[in-house]
Amino acid sequence: MDLNLRKAILSNISENDQSQLEATIVDAIQQGEEKMLPGLGVLFELIWNQSGQQEKQEMLDALEQGVKQATS
Structure with missing residues (x-):
């Protein structure tokens, strides 16, 4: 079976406006579930x-700072 995760994720959000996209991101981060990581990766x-x-x-500067804070 050929499952294209990117296409599935993009299809799920294709009609979303900015507020819905933000809610998706915030929800995925707050839930902290591993299954949400691929979706966040596609958005990134x-x-x-x-x-x-x-x-x-x-973004790289912010990411570097976030990694340092998360691992200290």
């Missing part, structure tokens, strides 16, 4: 691909 991939170099650097 979309953000990354739509971002310019400066925005990517800002």
Whole structure:
């Protein structure tokens, strides 16, 4: 069976507006369930691909800080 997780996730959110997308992200983070990680990964991939170099650097800076805080 060929399951394309990206396509399934994108299909599930294709009609969502900004508030629904935000609710999806917040809910996934608050629940903290492992099964939500692929969906967050797909959303991050979309953000990354739509971002310019400066925005990517800002995300990397924030990510680095978050990793340091989470592991200290």
